[in-house]
Amino acid sequence: MEVVESGGGLVQPGGSLTLSCAASGFTASDNLIQWWRQVPGNEREPVVGLDSMNSILHYKGFTGRRFTVSRDNAKNMVYLQMNNLTPEDTAVYYCRANIRGRLIWGKGTLVTVSS
Numbered sequence: 001m002e003v004v005e006s007g008g009g010l011v012q013p014g015g016s017l018t019l020s021c022a023a024s025g026f027t028a029s030d031n032l033i034q035w036w037r038q039v040p041g042n043e044r045e046p047v048v049g050l051d052s053m054n055s056i057l058h059y060k061g062f063t064g065r066r067f068t069v070s071r072d073n074a075k076n077m078v079y080l081q082m083n084n085l086t087p088e089d090t091a092v093y094y095c096r097a098n099i100r101g102r103l104i105w106g107k108g109t110l111v112t113v114s115s
Contacts, residue, residue, distance in 0.1 A: 001025035001104050003033075003095045008109030011085055019080040019109060021095030029073045032098040035080045037091040038108075044094065050078060085113045 007019040021033065034049035034057075049057035050069045058067075068081045078095065092108040 001097070001099065001102075003097050003104055003106040005093060005095045005106045005109040008093060008111045010112045010114060012115050013086055013113055015085055015113075016081070016083045017085065017111060018082070019093055019095075019111070021078040021080070021106065023076045023078065023097060026097065026099055026104075028076050028078055028097070029071060031100075033069075033071070033078045034096045034098070035067075035069060035078075036094045036096055037089075037111075038094070039088070039091040047093075048080065082111070085111075087113045089113050 002024055004022045005019060011017045030052050032049055032051045035047045036044050037047050038044040046059040047062050048067050048069045050071055056069055066083050069078060071078045090111060090113045092110050094108045095106040097104040
């Protein structure tokens with residue numbers, strides 16, 4: 001079982017970016033999938049999650065609408081849509097699956113917000 005993130009890169013302030021999380025070895029829609037991020041020098045923090053009931057979970061500090069999550073069940077993928085990005089959003093973004101208590105982390109994808 002694994003998750004692999006993709007879609008990171010350089011984006012200008014105010015721009016948008018969508019990250020992808022490809023799940024394999026398990027069904028993403030049956031489990032809680034979360035997006036986390038780690039800003040340089042800071043601890044890793046949860047951003048948003050999508051559970052098996054299609055409930056979107058916004059974590060502390062991310063309760064606005066700049067970050068949202070969606071899923072494509074046919075492709076077994078989960079997406080993180082990020083809008084109105086600022087340099088403070090520069091971080092490595094991780095996908096994490098919680099499979100009945102077993103945590104599966106991806107290796108992350110770097111997002112750099114800079115002009």
